[in-house]
Amino acid sequence: MAHERSGIGASLPRKEDARHLVGRGEFTADLKAPGMIEAAFVRSPHAHARIRNIAVPPEAKGCVFTAADLPQIRPIRIATQAAGMKSPLWPPLATDKVRYVGEAIAVCLAPTRAEAEDLANAVMVDFEVLPAVVDAAREVRANSARSEIARGPQDGRVLVHEGWSDNLYIERVVEGGDIAAAARAAAITVTREFRMNRQSGLPLEGRAVVAWHDHRLDEIVVHASTQTPHTMRVALAEFLGLEARRIRVVAPDVGGGFGPKARLYPEEIIIAALALHCDRPVRWVEDRGEHLLTAAHTRGHYCRVTAYADRDGRIIGVDAEIVVDAGAYGMWPQGPYSEAAMAARNLPGPYTIPNYRARHYTVATNKGPLGPYRGVGRPSACFAIERIVDEVARAVGRDPVEVRISNMVPPAAMPFTTVAGMHLDNGDYAASVRLCAELLDLPAVRARQSRGEADGRLVGIGFASFAEQTAHGAAEFVSRGAAIIPGYESCTARILTDGSLVLMVGIQSHGQGLETTLSQIAAHELGIDPAHISVRHGDTESTAFGFGTFASRSMVMAGGAVARASRMLRDKLCRIGAHLLQCDVAEVQCADGAVRGPRGEVAIAEIARVAHLRMDGLPPGVEPLLDATATYEPAIGTGVFSYATHGAVVAVDPETGFVELLDFAVAEDCGTMVNPMIVEGQIRGGVVQGIGTALYEEIPYDEQGQPQAGTLADYLVPSAAETPAIKIGHLHTPAVATEYGMKGMGEGGAVAPPAAIANAVRDALAALGAPGRAEVNETPLTPRRVAAAIERAWAGRPRQGRVD
Amino acid sequence: MTLIHLTLNGAAIADEVPARLALADFLRERHNLTGTHLGCEHGVCGACTVLVDGEPVRGCLVLAIACDGRTVETIEGFRDDAAMTALRASFHRRHALQCGFCTPAMLIAARDLIRRGKAGSEREIRDGLAGNICRCTGYTNIVAAIAEAAAELGTSHNGA
Numbered sequence: 001m002a003h004e005r006s007g008i009g010a011s012l013p014r015k016e017d018a019r020h021l022v023g024r025g026e027f028t029a030d031l032k033a034p035g036m037i038e039a040a041f042v043r044s045p046h047a048h049a050r051i052r053n054i055a056v057p058p059e060a061k062g063c064v065f066t067a068a069d070l071p072q073i074r075p076i077r078i079a080t081q082a083a084g085m086k087s088p089l090w091p092p093l094a095t096d097k098v099r100y101v102g103e104a105i106a107v108c109l110a111p112t113r114a115e116a117e118d119l120a121n122a123v124m125v126d127f128e129v130l131p132a133v134v135d136a137a138r139e140v141r142a143n144s145a146r147s148e149i150a151r152g153p154q155d156g157r158v159l160v161h162e163g164w165s166d167n168l169y170i171e172r173v174v175e176g177g178d179i180a181a182a183a184r185a186a187a188i189t190v191t192r193e194f195r196m197n198r199q200s201g202l203p204l205e206g207r208a209v210v211a212w213h214d215h216r217l218d219e220i221v222v223h224a225s226t227q228t229p230h231t232m233r234v235a236l237a238e239f240l241g242l243e244a245r246r247i248r249v250v251a252p253d254v255g256g257g258f259g260p261k262a263r264l265y266p267e268e269i270i271i272a273a274l275a276l277h278c279d280r281p282v283r284w285v286e287d288r289g290e291h292l293l294t295a296a297h298t299r300g301h302y303c304r305v306t307a308y309a310d311r312d313g314r315i316i317g318v319d320a321e322i323v324v325d326a327g328a329y330g331m332w333p334q335g336p337y338s339e340a341a342m343a344a345r346n347l348p349g350p351y352t353i354p355n356y357r358a359r360h361y362t363v364a365t366n367k368g369p370l371g372p373y374r375g376v377g378r379p380s381a382c383f384a385i386e387r388i389v390d391e392v393a394r395a396v397g398r399d400p401v402e403v404r405i406s407n408m409v410p411p412a413a414m415p416f417t418t419v420a421g422m423h424l425d426n427g428d429y430a431a432s433v434r435l436c437a438e439l440l441d442l443p444a445v446r447a448r449q450s451r452g453e454a455d456g457r458l459v460g461i462g463f464a465s466f467a468e469q470t471a472h473g474a475a476e477f478v479s480r481g482a483a484i485i486p487g488y489e490s491c492t493a494r495i496l497t498d499g500s501l502v503l504m505v506g507i508q509s510h511g512q513g514l515e516t517t518l519s520q521i522a523a524h525e526l527g528i529d530p531a532h533i534s535v536r537h538g539d540t541e542s543t544a545f546g547f548g549t550f551a552s553r554s555m556v557m558a559g560g561a562v563a564r565a566s567r568m569l570r571d572k573l574c575r576i577g578a579h580l581l582q583c584d585v586a587e588v589q590c591a592d593g594a595v596r597g598p599r600g601e602v603a604i605a606e607i608a609r610v611a612h613l614r615m616d617g618l619p620p621g622v623e624p625l626l627d628a629t630a631t632y633e634p635a636i637g638t639g640v641f642s643y644a645t646h647g648a649v650v651a652v653d654p655e656t657g658f659v660e661l662l663d664f665a666v667a668e669d670c671g672t673m674v675n676p677m678i679v680e681g682q683i684r685g686g687v688v689q690g691i692g693t694a695l696y697e698e699i700p701y702d703e704q705g706q707p708q709a710g711t712l713a714d715y716l717v718p719s720a721a722e723t724p725a726i727k728i729g730h731l732h733t734p735a736v737a738t739e740y741g742m743k744g745m746g747e748g749g750a751v752a753p754p755a756a757i758a759n760a761v762r763d764a765l766a767a768l769g770a771p772g773r774a775e776v777n778e779t780p781l782t783p784r785r786v787a788a789a790i791e792r793a794w795a796g797r798p799r800q801g802r803v804d
Numbered sequence: 805m806t807l808i809h810l811t812l813n814g815a816a817i818a819d820e821v822p823a824r825l826a827l828a829d830f831l832r833e834r835h836n837l838t839g840t841h842l843g844c845e846h847g848v849c850g851a852c853t854v855l856v857d858g859e860p861v862r863g864c865l866v867l868a869i870a871c872d873g874r875t876v877e878t879i880e881g882f883r884d885d886a887a888m889t890a891l892r893a894s895f896h897r898r899h900a901l902q903c904g905f906c907t908p909a910m911l912i913a914a915r916d917l918i919r920r921g922k923a924g925s926e927r928e929i930r931d932g933l934a935g936n937i938c939r940c941t942g943y944t945n946i947v948a949a950i951a952e953a954a955a956e957l958g959t960s961h962n963g964a
Contacts, residue, residue: 021892114824
């Protein structure tokens with residue numbers, strides 16, 4: 001049968017590949033329109049300053065636009081439902097003040113991008129520079145009597161937003177059980193501070209917008225490199241004051257998203273406004289420097305964790321403080337709250353920890369706004385709990401693998417609600433630890449460690465486990481006080497006159513291969529070969545509303561919608577087919593491109609012809625057309641949980657602190673895989689991004705709020721040369737609440753590498769035999785940080801066994 | 805403006821260009837060859853890799869006027885190129901691309917590795933790809949696809 005080769009479970013090569021392999025993908029910056037002009041932005045060089053004056057040279061008059069020139073643009077406003085959340089208005093072009101380096105002040109138009117940049121350089125802005133808020137932990141110290149997280153003096157009160165009482169967007173507590181009782185009962189207490197520093201998501205294609213006014217349809221057409229075209233239309237309608245019917249948003253090929261492109265940006269509003277204002281097509285293509293300054297930053301989590309455990313390493317309580325350095329504004333639609341909320345609720349991980357408290361603080365600073373990036377709050381939560389599990393194991397003298405397993409939720413206890421309120425649905429978490437240890441051949445690594453390395457380097461192995469909430473629906477987003485509730489996806493399935501099928505989906509695909517996998521689902525339901533199926537996505541014109549690709553939701557939600565719409569069509573095909581075969585509908589089946597009855601079959605192509613062109617063949621009461629629209633939300637609104645254990649083997653140079661990654665393995669369970677080849681591609685891609693977080697990627701800020709990474713020469717991302725081949729092993733526990741047992745899995749790859757690698761480095765450095773703890777609890781684990789940790793561990797004493 | 809003459813994907817081209825126009829912008833904006841992508845515009849990411857006189861260069865760092873009298877090949881070319889044909893097929897089979905943004909340049913870099921006989925081992929391929937960033941795939945499948953194409957092409961390309 002056709003669908004066994006191409007339906008659910010088949011590693012079908014992708015439909016998307018052909019255009020990209022010949023350079024005929026169509027990315028936003030590739031678009032041109034007659035009369036198009038190009039935009040470049042004047043941006044703030046200061047972290048915090050009052051704008052006294054903007055001077056436009058006489059020759060540039062009419063080509064430079066400030067906020068005053070575009071009064072139709074409304075400030076970005078977030079309709080948060082989280083009680084007590086401060087939510088500043090964000091003018092897309094700065095008015096009186098700038099609050100981070102890179103904030104847009106004016107926009108310049110010229111025939112070419114180079115000339116537009118020349119204009120931007122000629123605009124002179126007079127600033128009154130103000131002190132900047134750059135240390136989020138210090139802000140918490142200054143503003144929350146309860147916090148112990150930060151050391152250091154309080155400084156003068158500088159407010160990112162005037163009128164606020166402090167620089168906290170929101171502070172909250174997540175608790176369960178009795179943390180004070182756990183503290184009293186504990187035989188072992190382990191406390192550590194963790195920092196996962198600010199970084200970029202860095203899709204290889206930066207942001208881009210091309211907009212024009214289509215007079216025939218009286219609409220503004222906005223092409224943008226976005227993960228969320230439908231919600232962008234919602235935003236453009238609100239902030240441009242237009243009816244949604246007059247806005248079409250198209251996400252053409254998008255060169256990677258990873259979260260940063262799932263938010264609204266000021267530039268998207270401004271370019272659309274200019275296209276209307278000037279009545280000419282306008283294009284803006286971000287350069288990499290702008291991207292590193294102004295595309296959503298991510299991580300920026302600081303966390304202090306105390307674990308209470310018994311003498312066997314069984315963790316009876318965790319007390320945490322989490323500070324998120326969220327930057328100057330909340331990004332539309334959800335604001336800055338998701339990071340801390342997700343970190344706090346995911347920190348107990350896949351464990352049975354009975355007592356828990358997490359106080360969390362989301363802090364406004366004079367830095368670029370924080371947005372989502374693969375994993376959102378989970379990588380830092382995983383970093384904290386998985387490092388702590390290893391330290392508990394060391395404190396009780398047991399193998400971290402065994403301590404990890406002994407604390408995990410066992411399969412028999414599923415479904416299990418964690419102490420932080422996460423509803424884990426199913427799976428065998430301990431099996432993932434064992435499988436991962438097997439993939440890395442743990443005994444062989446231990447033997448290698450005992451032999452030692454000829455070059456004096458130290459080998460270490462580390463593991464990190466997590467349960468990943470995916471495809472969460474209404475219940476989850478309501479609990480976060482989200483402004484919009486992305487709890488469903490949509491599909492319109494349309495069989496055309498010749499029996500070929502078009503799936504029009506509200507989701508958006510930018511590398512995930514949904515054009516292929518959604519076809520596989522329709523093939524499974526209808527028996528139509530994927531070669532005869534088109535998937536249309538990313539265009540508000542051709543698709544019903546949907547939220548887009550983020551939160552590991554697309555395959556479960558859009559796949560579910562495709563399944564439902566396909567079944568609606570299948571029912572209609574069977575009714576018409578039974579009529580044509582002159583039998584009862586209960587006697588027919590739809591498979592392999594035909595409806596089959598007891599006395600013969602009729603091809604879907606023939607049924608399609610009848611349904612559209614020969615209505616005299618339709619049964620009584622059946623309307624023409626083969627067109628069905630369905631929405632889908634999973635049966636559980638709190639998400640279905642994929643899980644995995646990641647393992648890393650490293651070699652650390654004790655002189656330089658340089659970490660080489662020798663081996664990396666993932667043992668994971670994401671339920672039913674529609675296309676295992678694509679699943680493994682997503683895992684490996686996520687893992688290498690996680691390796692970037694672990695070892696290379698950081699945007700440091702100085703005390704004036706100046707970001708210190710403005711090019712790819714000082715912002716390092718992993719290349720093929722630094723990464724090993726990623727090993728993968730699968731476990732299979734289908735979800736009960738989704739179609740076919742699918743679980744989401746897009747983000748998990750990026751969640752655990754920092755924790756696994758830091759644990760491996762800790763394991764390697766244990767062989768130093770230093771009197772102090774040689775550990776690095778801050779990402780990225782740069783040579784400088786690793787070397788400093790080694791120095792601290794020796795605490796000035798002479799090092800034994802030093803290789804000179 | 806300066807008049808330049810060059811061979812572009814096999815065709816003779818004459819064009820007047822400003823001195824500061826980068827080769828990548830020349831290809832993309834003047835000749836609609838948008839398969840040459842710009843990922844960083846400062847010579848690190850490799851997404852704009854094209855061939856000039858048969859050697860890979862960064863399209864963002866080379867000026868169009870520097871290509872006067874030279875031969876330029878972009879991803880839209882290579883129509884009868886055995887190595888490129890094999891690479892396109894192996895990239896498809898091995899799922900060596902996701903968003904597709906790095907892919908054209910990755911193919912050109914991979915073809916060059918095979919041509920120079922530098923695709924004989926995983927280590928060699930990984931080191932040879934250090935100048936081309938892919939943010940989606942994690943490289944495992946790219947490396948496998950290149951090894952597969954190199955093996956398929958055999959000694960006639962490998963080291964020839």
